Amino acid sequence: MLADVAELKVCEMDSIFAVPQPTNEPVHGYVPGSAERDSLARTLSELASDKVELTMTVGGEQRMAGGERFSVVMPHRHAHVLGESAQATNEDVAAAVAAAKAAAPAWQALPYDERAAIFLRAADLLAGPWRDRINAATMLGQSKSVQQAEIDAACELIDFLRFNAHFGAELLAKQPRSVPGEWNRFDHRPLDGFVTAITPFNFTAIAGNLPSAPALMGNTVVWKPTPTQQLAAHLTMRVFEQAGLPAGVINLVTGDGRAVSEVALTDPELGGIHFTGSTRTFQHLWRTVGENIDRYRAYPRLVGETGGKDFVIVHPSWTDVEAVNVALIRGAFEYQGQKCSAASRAYVPRSMWRGGLRDRVAATAAELTYGDVSDFANFGGALIDRRAYDKLAAAIDRAKASSSCTVVAGGTYDDSEGFFVAPTVVECSDPTDEVFTTEYFGPFLAVYVYDDGDFEQVVRQAESASPYALTGAVFAIDRQVVTWASDVLRFAAGNFYVNDKPTGSIVSRQPFGGSRASGTNDKAGSWQNLSRWISPRAIKETFVPLTEWRYPNMG
Ligand SMILES: NC(=O)c1ccc[n+]([C@@H]2O[C@H](COP(=O)([O-])OP(=O)(O)OC[C@H]3O[C@@H](n4cnc5c(N)ncnc54)[C@H](O)[C@@H]3O)[C@@H](O)[C@H]2O)c1
Numbered sequence: 266m267l268a269d270v271a272e273l274k275v276c277e278m279d280s281i282f283a284v285p286q287p288t289n290e291p292v293h294g295y296v297p298g299s300a301e302r303d304s305l306a307r308t309l310s311e312l313a314s315d316k317v318e319l320t321m322t323v324g325g326e327q328r329m330a331g332g333e334r335f336s337v338v339m340p341h342r343h344a345h346v347l348g349e350s351a352q353a354t355n356e357d358v359a360a361a362v363a364a365a366k367a368a369a370p371a372w373q374a375l376p377y378d379e380r381a382a383i384f385l386r387a388a389d390l391l392a393g394p395w396r397d398r399i400n401a402a403t404m405l406g407q408s409k410s411v412q413q414a415e416i417d418a419a420c421e422l423i424d425f426l427r428f429n430a431h432f433g434a435e436l437l438a439k440q441p442r443s444v445p446g447e448w449n450r451f452d453h454r455p456l457d458g459f460v461t462a463i464t465p466f467n468f469t470a471i472a473g474n475l476p477s478a479p480a481l482m483g484n485t486v487v488w489k490p491t492p493t494q495q496l497a498a499h500l501t502m503r504v505f506e507q508a509g510l511p512a513g514v515i516n517l518v519t520g521d522g523r524a525v526s527e528v529a530l531t532d533p534e535l536g537g538i539h540f541t542g543s544t545r546t547f548q549h550l551w552r553t554v555g556e557n558i559d560r561y562r563a564y565p566r567l568v569g570e571t572g573g574k575d576f577v578i579v580h581p582s583w584t585d586v587e588a589v590n591v592a593l594i595r596g597a598f599e600y601q602g603q604k605c606s607a608a609s610r611a612y613v614p615r616s617m618w619r620g621g622l623r624d625r626v627a628a629t630a631a632e633l634t635y636g637d638v639s640d641f642a643n644f645g646g647a648l649i650d651r652r653a654y655d656k657l658a659a660a661i662d663r664a665k666a667s668s669s670c671t672v673v674a675g676g677t678y679d680d681s682e683g684f685f686v687a688p689t690v691v692e693c694s695d696p697t698d699e700v701f702t703t704e705y706f707g708p709f710l711a712v713y714v715y716d717d718g719d720f721e722q723v724v725r726q727a728e729s730a731s732p733y734a735l736t737g738a739v740f741a742i743d744r745q746v747v748t749w750a751s752d753v754l755r756f757a758a759g760n761f762y763v764n765d766k767p768t769g770s771i772v773s774r775q776p777f778g779g780s781r782a783s784g785t786n787d788k789a790g791s792w793q794n795l796s797r798w799i800s801p802r803a804i805k806e807t808f809v810p811l812t813e814w815r816y817p818n819m820g
Pocket residue numbers: 463464465466467468471489490491492520521522523525526541542543544545546547549570571572573604605606704706735777778779783784
């Protein structure tokens with residue numbers, strides 16, 4: 266069928282179309298008594314009472330993977346099973362790779378506008394009839410509060426899809442210079458091979474963006490979401506299908522990814538990896554590619570956005586204590602600190618800390634409620650799984666036992682019903698302690714209190730205290746200080762904030778990504794990212810070819 270469409274294109278698709286101008290999707294408030302709140306509450310209870318078969322989707326066919334079965338549960342009520350899935354075997358992944366290869370010729374031949382229309386339709390489906398379902402799946406499966414689900418699963422995913430369509434069109438319009446007598450053109454080809462997208466648990470938007478961005482640019486994809494995000498990923502795949510995505514363009518495989526590493530990443534036709542997750546996993550994937558480098562037809566593109574140890578540094582010229590309190594609380598404890606951008610280390614002047622900030626942070630942290638996210642009054646939910654819970658519990662126990670650390674707020678955890686860790690603030694007098702260098706990925710904020718005169722020294726130490734360089738914020742009124750700190754911290758964060766929290770980037774406004782151990786900084790949801798999924802061919806056409814082989818100087 267697709268082959269027929271590709272033939273038709275030659276005669277029909279000779280126009281250049283303008284992609285609709287995108288704007289950021291408005292965030293719904295779900296205020297008490299609103300129709301949108303009632304509708305979401307109904308969807309939450311329907312989805313909670315369902316038990317979904319979380320299948321693979323290979324070549325348009327849904328089927329259970331052949332390996333060991335596992336359950337997908339609610340993190341805040343781990344006895345409640347939302348769905349059943351299974352580990353993809355090497356044979357399953359090989360089938361997905363074969364389906365991606367088979368779908369490639371027809372997908373590449375489909376004009377850009379036609380591909381973009383599919384993802385624009387997916388965006389509108391998410392904004393309308395699918396909004397409740399994708400939000401509810403993200404709330405129940407990933408333990409996000411309604412606010413955090415809405416800004417992620419609905420708004421950011423919609424923004425990724427709409428802005429990518431727009432940026433992709435702009436990218437394709439970029440052409441080389443021509444001079445009289447010749448016409449130079451870029452043929453913006455997709456990569457010479459399929460793309461493997463491997464996605465994290467913490468953002469449904471990232472999980473949807475990583476396979477769809479390369480697909481938009483003409484690539485076919487093997488997509489492996491993480492088991493703990495499987496429910497929302499399953500629904501995202503259904504949205505793509507309903508939007509008209511042809512079979513085989515995105516192939517979803519389930520499980521922990523070992524088979525993907527063994528089969529997809531060693532395939533000679535691997536064109537690229539689009540990854541978001543931990544630094545450790547990305548290094549493993551990179552190493553796998555390095556070890557197989559002589560097998561590939563073309564050098565695979567490696568795009569990976571990874572961990573962070575994100576800072577907030579307050580200068581003594583900043584006097585608004587409540588603004589810092591809110592930045593720390595929201596930055597550190599929204600979505601239980603499970604954002605790569607979460608504020609996890611703060612450097613504050615002694616005058617402000619002792620003069621009120623310490624007490625406010627402690628009091629506000631104690632007020633935050635983590636619980637069942639179906640109760641819209643809760644601020645947050647639970648940690649994603651037992652591994653995350655154990656890591657945070659160990660970090661808290663270590664801080665309690667350390668002579669240089671004092672627990673200022675929280676410090677408790679309880680896994681009897683869900684993987685709950687209280688919002689925890691730890692003051693520590695040693696700026697080299699692991700609380701300032703290690704990504705715990707949970708609700709744990711480390712605070713270093715400095716003498717007001719030591720700002721410069723503190724900024725220089727914070728610059729390279731951790732191996733990461735993802736996000737960071739500076740609060741200061743003095744513009745000389747802002748300029749100086751921005752300069753010293755230039756390579757310490759790919760997303761730098763002045764007088765704001767370091768989280769909450771919005772597609773098209775704060776293109777997101779970091780360097781050093783935080784990734785390849787290819788800025789998801791921007792033209793920079795899309796440029797990684799094309800491999801331009803430069804075409805020169807000469808209108809009247811040369812007929813003389815001698816140089817003029819030869820006489
Ligand atoms: N920089 C960013 O934009 C960004 C955004 C979101 C999350 N993150 C980071 O992601 C991490 C949290 O996410 P996570 O816990 O899902 O990360 P993770 O590294 O544990 O898992 C990410 C993905 O890799 C897969 N995976 C793990 N081992 C694999 C292997 N051997 N072969 C193939 N696939 C494998 C997982 O199944 C999952 O799909 C944090 O470090 C966070 O900072 C970064």
